[in-house]
Amino acid sequence: MTDHPNYDKLLMPLQDVTASVETLLEGAFGRLMGDQREVLKRIHASAWALHTLILEVVTNLGIENIAKRPYLPQKFDNYLVPLHHDADNLLKGLDGPLTDEQHVAVDFIRMTGHLLRRYIDNLWLYSQLLHDLYHLDKQLTPLDRLIDPMQWSVTTNPVELEVFVPEKVPSVRVDVKLMQVAITQLVENAINNTQEGYIRVQADIEADAVVFRVVDTGCGISPSEQPHIFMPFFQGQSDKLGLGLGLPIAQKCLMLHSGTVQIKSEDQLTIATTRLPIK
Numbered sequence: 001m002t003d004h005p006n007y008d009k010l011l012m013p014l015q016d017v018t019a020s021v022e023t024l025l026e027g028a029f030g031r032l033m034g035d036q037r038e039v040l041k042r043i044h045a046s047a048w049a050l051h052t053l054i055l056e057v058v059t060n061l062g063i064e065n066i067a068k069r070p071y072l073p074q075k076f077d078n079y080l081v082p083l084h085h086d087a088d089n090l091l092k093g094l095d096g097p098l099t100d101e102q103h104v105a106v107d108f109i110r111m112t113g114h115l116l117r118r119y120i121d122n123l124w125l126y127s128q129l130l131h132d133l134y135h136l137d138k139q140l141t142p143l144d145r146l147i148d149p150m151q152w153s154v155t156t157n158p159v160e161l162e163v164f165v166p167e168k169v170p171s172v173r174v175d176v177k178l179m180q181v182a183i184t185q186l187v188e189n190a191i192n193n194t195q196e197g198y199i200r201v202q203a204d205i206e207a208d209a210v211v212f213r214v215v216d217t218g219c220g221i222s223p224s225e226q227p228h229i230f231m232p233f234f235q236g237q238s239d240k241l242g243l244g245l246g247l248p249i250a251q252k253c254l255m256l257h258s259g260t261v262q263i264k265s266e267d268q269l270t271i272a273t274t275r276l277p278i279k
Contacts, residue, residue, distance in 0.1 A: 006233070007058060009243055010119060013112045014051040017083065018044055020105050029101035036095045039086050043109060050079035067127035076120050083113025119243055125181065126232065126245045129252040136175045136256060143169040143203055143210060146179045152187050159194050164202040170278055172210055174257055182253035185246040186214045186272045192241050193270070194218035214272040220265035229263060
């Protein structure tokens with residue numbers, strides 16, 4: 001059990017990026033053109049700058065308090081963008097062709113940049129919610145707009161995704177972004193824990209509430225983990241993707257809408273149920 005982030009999940013990817021760039025610059029995977037070298041040098045500098053920024057935040061502010069410093073998103077962006085944007089341009093061959101080995105190394109840098117982007121975005125939102133710095137913007141919204149598969153990760157595992165939304169359902173007054181985030185976090189949790197089978201996302205009307213359920217055939221939740229799953233930064237297995245903020249974020253998003261979320265394992269299924277009052 002832990003109540004602080006695994007900082008290795010923020011720092012180790014950056015160290016891996018710098019190591020990959022250094023290997024490329026040394027010519028281990030083939031000769032580089034001049035423009036390619038300059039782009040890789042920029043990525044290298046950005047990765048180390050981001051590493052330094054994260055260490056400064058951890059030491060002087062506490063990573064869970066980043067939303068107290070409104071200037072930090074721009075600083076993070078300055079260092080994150082080259083990791084995925086510049087790497088993507090290299091992959092497109094804008095600065096010259098890559099060998100197969102170079103392509104694999106640069107693609108790793110690009111994917112790592114996107115992964116870190118998700119981590120930082122989750123940290124920022126969690127910090128906003130933790131310190132009541134998020135400004136709600138509730139609007140009357142069709143139910144199907146809250147379930148957006150385009151925001152969900154794509155798994156390479158043999159997992160079937162099923163989405164069921166009734167045709168005739170009432171609109172709800174919600175902050176669209178937060179409710180989309182809440183549902184996405186529950187789906188992402190299922191994706192990260194399901195190796196095969198299916199993930200089913202469905203919406204129903206029960207009495208005076210909209211009920212969302214995410215059902216998966218994943219690894220389930222052990223009895224020892226159950227009391228801790230909504231604790232920030234808790235992860236039953238340290239090698240899982242993410243920082244352990246998905247479920248706490250979903251819970252806080254629902255609480256701001258007078259809603260609830262419950263997760264349990266039964267009959268070899270994991271079921272995440274959220275209830276959102278109809279007002």
